Amino acid sequence: MPTTIVTTPTFARYASRPWDILEEAGVGPLRPGGNAALPTEELLTYAAQADALIVGMDAITAEVIDAAPRLKVIAKHGVGVDTIDVSAARARRIPVVYAPGSNSRAVAEYTFGLLLSATRSLTASHTAVTAGGWPKLFGPELHGRTLGIVGFGRIGRLLAGYARAFGMELLAHDPYVLDDDVRAHGAEPVALDALLSRSDAVSLHTPPDPSGTPLLGRARLAAMKPGAVLVNAARGGLVDEGALAALLGSGHLGAAALDAFSIEPLPADHPLRQAPRALLTSHMAACTPEANQAMGEMVAEDVVRVLAGKEPHHRAG
Missing domain, CATH: 3.40.50.720 (NAD(P)-binding Rossmann-like Domain)
Incomplete structure (x- = not known):
């Protein structure tokens, strides 16, 4: 048998x-x-x-x-x-x-949850309240903000629908999708660097480079709009995690929410564990x-x- x-x-x-x-x-x-x-x-x-x-x-x-x-x-x-x-x-x-x-719908729903939680500091408030605090943490409304979606396949398109329902403007980058298909889903097709510089939030939905080179290295992360939020519920290796932690620490980036990492489980000494405004979950978007x-x-x-x-x-x- x-x-x-x-x-x-x-x-x-x-x-x-x-x-x-x-x-x-x-x-x-x-x-x-x-x-x-x-x-x-x-x-x-x-x-x-x-x-x-x-x-x-x-x-x-x-x-x-x-x-x-x-x-x-x-x-x-x-x-x-x-x-x-x-x-x-x-x-x-x-x-x-x-x-x-x-798992497209599961991941898209979870990704939008990460975005909402990161922008409105939901987990930070929960942690503070359970510890006896009662903070009033401010964060921006999503309506009128620009979401950049990198990778516009099944998950990216579902995410675009959720974002439109919240009144967000949409940019999308995917070299394998026709511009007309991107526009048909309510997004403006743009080059990656333009997307990074224009987006208030960026969400990744693309496989990593086989070479292991991060799609968003230090230079591209630094080129993101000041105060922007980065969401990665796709794959570890897409982001230079050390550079991301440093840019969160400097205040250049407003927040980051990640469900995938280059090493899993996350090592005890990983820099993102100590980074401010970092929301980290255990690769469970599809669960x-x-x-x-x-x-x-x-x-x-x-x-x-x-x-x-x-x-x-x-x-x-």
């Missing part, structure tokens, strides 16, 4: 159907890691037994793929495959499947029961299809 190794602790956490899909197909689902991602050595050990891998934020490198002689499919329990060496998988003719669109069920079903169905010799519905690359 084929064995499916599930390394992500969030697979089908709120839905039984994804497990049922695997079990009914007889593909032997096994979750060895419990509630935590597998350490690298354990991942290599389990990969050797796997006909299919269902992974989360695990680094599925060429080493992991080489350690899995039976492997026939890699499924990303998510929408981005930047943590998987797709080229190494392709060299072995191993399909990489994923769940595009499954809704609805997204969890949709994501699990999509990847389970494609695992079953590949193991049955069929073409998957959602193949990456």
Whole structure:
């Protein structure tokens, strides 16, 4: 019987159907890691037994793929495959499947929540009140402010709709989307540097550069509008986090809200832990029961299809 190794602790956490899909197909689902991602050595050990891998934020490198002689499919329990060496998988003719669109609404809603919380200091007020304080913290209204959206796919477009409902002006940058499509969703298409200089708030919805170079390095962060808010619920590595902490400390940036980081969990000595007006959450934007069920079903169905010799519905690359 084929064995499916599930390394992500969030697979089908709120839905039984994804497990049922695997079990009914007889593909032997096994979750060895419990509630935590597998350490690298354990991942290599389990990969050797796997006909299919269902992974989360695990680094599925060429080493992991080489350690899995039976492997026939890699499924990303998510929408981005930047943590998987797709080229190494392709060299072995191993399909990489994923769940595009499954968490778009969850992430877009959460992103807008981060923006609202950062601009109005909601968490700072909560912390102060629970400690016995009663501060009156002022922050700007979103109506009439300009939101710059970097990456105008499913999530960026949903976010644009929420922002329009609040009366915000919209700028968008995405070299892979036609200008007319951007305008059709109520945003003005602009170059990245123009977006940064004009926006009162900037939200990132794009994959990181494969080279590891941050999209927003120190120079681009410094070029943002004074007092602007930065939101990143996409991927770690998009932002120079040290530079961001410094610009928050200097007061150049008004606030930052981040749900994704270059190293996760966040190290104890990370500069953003001590930065003022920084709202930090634990990469949970996609964590809704609805997204969890949709994501699990999509990847389970494609695992079953590949193991049955069929073409998957959602193949990456």
